[in-house]
Amino acid sequence: MNRNLFITLLIIFNIAIDQISKVIVRKTLTFKEQIDVIGSYFQLIWVENKGAFLGMGSDMNPTLRLIFLLILPTIVLGYVVYYIVKTKELDRLSLIAFCCIVGGGIANVFDRIAFGQVTDFFFIDLGGIFKTGIFNVADLSVSAGMVMLLLSGFLNRNKEKVLTESK
Template sequence: MKVTRRSIYIIVTIIASIALDQVSKVWVRTNVKRGSQSSIIGDYFSLHNVENTGAFLGMGGDLEDPLRTILLLVLPVLVLGFVLRYIFKDKSLDNWSLFAFASIIGGGIANVYDRFVYGSVTDFWYVKLTDTLRTGIFNVADVFVTTGMIILVFITLFKKKAKPD
């Protein structure tokens, strides 16, 4: 593989997202009592320490092995590998798309790493704006994945279509 500015941009984004996520999780595991809840900004933003054995919002955490292993470890690794291959091969992707895909890959790798090493993913942030407008408990990797997805949606919705000749 030829090392280009583009490939460095992809790799740095992936590594940075993994590093930020893992550092934050180590800090939470070390400094926040498991199962605790601390207010950061009133009732709107709080810090927790929970172990999520499932995926998004705990989905799949109660599945039996080997289905759980396939859906939460094997399948994500395959998908992340295909997306990584895609962004290295498709030279037409703009920088925002590259950042979005690399963020998704980095966040995905960070959470898969936790599932593999710890058997669960450490989640710690919770946002509650109203009783109906609130999040589940999430982590930095989830922020990278979600941000990447939002960027891709905006790119898709607002992409300027090439004018026919």
């Protein structure tokens, strides 16, 4: 498959899955309703977030929120798209990771433009061992992309180390 087509489709897929999930949540849940999916360990809770990750920045004045949660992320996402299209040497895992990050980022920026806030609905609480804030599919895409980038960096560093030692 053409590399640029692959990039485009993967970014669109991430945006679509996120937006479809948010439409379903808005149409089927009641605001702040808690639905136990797996007991109290995994719940659906529809909230609207005016800030960024875990509500950070929700108390900023509107001008700062516009700059830090809309304009700056849009510039960064644009640069990342430019980078992955132009950097042909990226390994497949890094390319997929960047596409997930960009797709998730665009989906949340879209929410901020269209609704003035981001729809969140997943909540995990493993009884004090691990507990999240309320998040969405776009957040999962960005987080998975970051983990894949770290993994790719680790794997590539080990490959380089092996190649260097074998010389």
